[in-house]
Amino acid sequence: METIRHYINGELRTSREDAWLDNFEPATGQVYGRIADAGRAELEDAVAAAEAAFPAWRRTPGPERGRWLYRLAELVERDLEKLAAAESRDTGKPISVARSLDIPRAAANLRFFAGAAGHFASESHLMEDGAINWTLREPHGVVGCISPWNLPLYLFTWKIAPALAAGNCVIGKPSEVTPVTACHLAELCIEAGLPQGVLNILHGRGAGIGAELVAHPKVRAISFTGGTATGAEIARSAAPMFKKLSLELGGKNPNIVFDDCDFDKALEGSLKAAFANQGQICLCGSRLLVQRGIYDRFRDAFVERARELQPGDPMEEATRQGAVVSAAHHEKVLSCIQRAREEGGEILCGGEAVQPKGRCARGWFIAPTVIEGLPRDCHTVREEIFGPVVTLAPFEDEAEALTIANEVDYGLAASLWTADISRAHRMSRELETGLVWVNTWMLRDLRVPMGGMKHSGVGREGGFEAMRFFTEAKNVCIRFEENEG
Ligand code: NAD
Numbered sequence: 001m002e003t004i005r006h007y008i009n010g011e012l013r014t015s016r017e018d019a020w021l022d023n024f025e026p027a028t029g030q031v032y033g034r035i036a037d038a039g040r041a042e043l044e045d046a047v048a049a050a051e052a053a054f055p056a057w058r059r060t061p062g063p064e065r066g067r068w069l070y071r072l073a074e075l076v077e078r079d080l081e082k083l084a085a086a087e088s089r090d091t092g093k094p095i096s097v098a099r100s101l102d103i104p105r106a107a108a109n110l111r112f113f114a115g116a117a118g119h120f121a122s123e124s125h126l127m128e129d130g131a132i133n134w135t136l137r138e139p140h141g142v143v144g145c146i147s148p149w150n151l152p153l154y155l156f157t158w159k160i161a162p163a164l165a166a167g168n169c170v171i172g173k174p175s176e177v178t179p180v181t182a183c184h185l186a187e188l189c190i191e192a193g194l195p196q197g198v199l200n201i202l203h204g205r206g207a208g209i210g211a212e213l214v215a216h217p218k219v220r221a222i223s224f225t226g227g228t229a230t231g232a233e234i235a236r237s238a239a240p241m242f243k244k245l246s247l248e249l250g251g252k253n254p255n256i257v258f259d260d261c262d263f264d265k266a267l268e269g270s271l272k273a274a275f276a277n278q279g280q281i282c283l284c285g286s287r288l289l290v291q292r293g294i295y296d297r298f299r300d301a302f303v304e305r306a307r308e309l310q311p312g313d314p315m316e317e318a319t320r321q322g323a324v325v326s327a328a329h330h331e332k333v334l335s336c337i338q339r340a341r342e343e344g345g346e347i348l349c350g351g352e353a354v355q356p357k358g359r360c361a362r363g364w365f366i367a368p369t370v371i372e373g374l375p376r377d378c379h380t381v382r383e384e385i386f387g388p389v390v391t392l393a394p395f396e397d398e399a400e401a402l403t404i405a406n407e408v409d410y411g412l413a414a415s416l417w418t419a420d421i422s423r424a425h426r427m428s429r430e431l432e433t434g435l436v437w438v439n440t441w442m443l444r445d446l447r448v449p450m451g452g453m454k455h456s457g458v459g460r461e462g463g464f465e466a467m468r469f470f471t472e473a474k475n476v477c478i479r480f481e482e483n484e485g
Pocket residue numbers: 146147148149150155173174175176204205206207209210211212214225226227228230231233234248249250251281282384386412451452456457
């Protein structure tokens with residue numbers, strides 16, 4: 001049994017209350033580990049450790065802070081195989097995905113913000129009548145970073161790296177559904193000799209230690225990635241204390257295929273957008289909109305390819321579709337599919353749980369599912385499902401594609417597939433999303449602003465946006481005398 005412990009003041013520890021949660025392997029449905037469930041005492045210890053570490057950490061020059069992050073990136077890369085196997089087992093995602101996406105990206109996050117720690121600079125504004133303003137950017141102090149289960153180490157490092165690079169001390173709270181790689185990261189921090197208290201990691205329930213972390217008066221800022229309902233709860237709790245908040249929330253992203261597209265590339269990209277990581281990526285293109293002229297041909301080809309994506313044991317190299325993350329999520333996705341039937345949808349493929357043979361027979365697998373014929377205002381089309389389920393609908397022209405794309409509450413990402421560059425520009429301006437991809441999907445440059453509008457969140461991560469979030473701007477205005485002579 002793997003034991004997941006907290007990382008507080010440079011040490012791995014269990015909870016004083018002896019409270020534990022079970023950790024499940026999604027591919028088998030079996031418990032394979034236990035997770036220490038943090039309480040108030042662990043939070044107070046972590047806050048005290050972070051507060052004690054802060055004065056020295058904030059005074060450490062940026063490039064020096066960056067060196068710690070470079071060191072961690074190297075250790076993550078050294079342990080790539082071990083971490084990828086752990087991530088695959090903990091989430092149910094194919095080992096090939098963990099090895100090529102999750103863990104390399106975690107190392108890239110650490111390395112990217114290691115660089116940012118040395119490159120971050122602030123503005124100055126000269127006033128012609130004899131004054132200069134310059135902007136001091138100070139770290140907040142103790143900050144909280146709360147991450148979800150879909151890309152565990154990838155999204156955890158995406159938050160803690162800029163927070164640390166900017167000079168804050170951090171209390172991280174990974175998802176209780178997938179805690180393992182964050183615990184391995186804590187071991188790597190110990191091996192690297194990261195100063196104690198600079199990073200602390202608390203495990204446990206969202207409604208328990210997650211909510212306590214948000215409410216703690218000494219935690220000055222919260223960076224959160226997760227569901228929209230949780231984001232709203234966090235905002236309610238943090239707003240009266242005027243905490244700085246970054247909220248990266250859900251999506252129901254349109255993937256818009258025009259009839260002048262490169263058909264094969266659009267097909268390949270749309271399949272990836274729909275079913276990568278079992279559809280459990282906030283950026284997944286879960287609403288597939290196809291222009292009338294190629295609709296039937298595209299639908300038939302898409303469904304044929306989706307049928308080939310049979311879920312299997314995530315640990316096998318050839319597997320391209322793994323399990324969904326938990327029993328509760330399995331049940332939720334299946335109930336969404338059932339509701340789609342009730343709302344008039346026709347299931348073109350998938351639509352049911354799958355039981356692979358052998359050790360995975362009791363795992364939480366769902367066949368990639370394509371649904372057509374739903375009314376535009378139904379729950380299935382408007383609400384996030386976050387599983388291997390895509391809805392398919394035709395549109396006539398650019399105007400109609402835009403109307404459909406924008407008529408949901410979410411506004412995270414959109415993909416366009418077209419050969420018409422002017423149309424790509426026009427659509428990009430009108431789409432109500434924080435990200436637009438043209439003839440691609442999930443091509444990520446870590447420098448760009450990443451985040452959503454409407455119910456998909458508040459604020460942006462990535463590049464200097466993240467460094468700005470994790471600092472407070474203070475303008476210093478200095479008057480000087482002009483030389484009369
Ligand atoms: P979730 O909201 O249930 O949990 C996310 C994290 O918040 C977990 O660590 C959880 O323990 C914690 N949490 C739960 N309740 C809390 C509370 N009341 N106070 C403080 N913390 C709390 O989300 P999830 O199910 O883990 O992740 C899936 C969701 O995340 C999807 O909606 C997906 O779209 C979203 N997501 C968004 C992005 C993005 O960048 N916008 C990226 C990945 C995932």
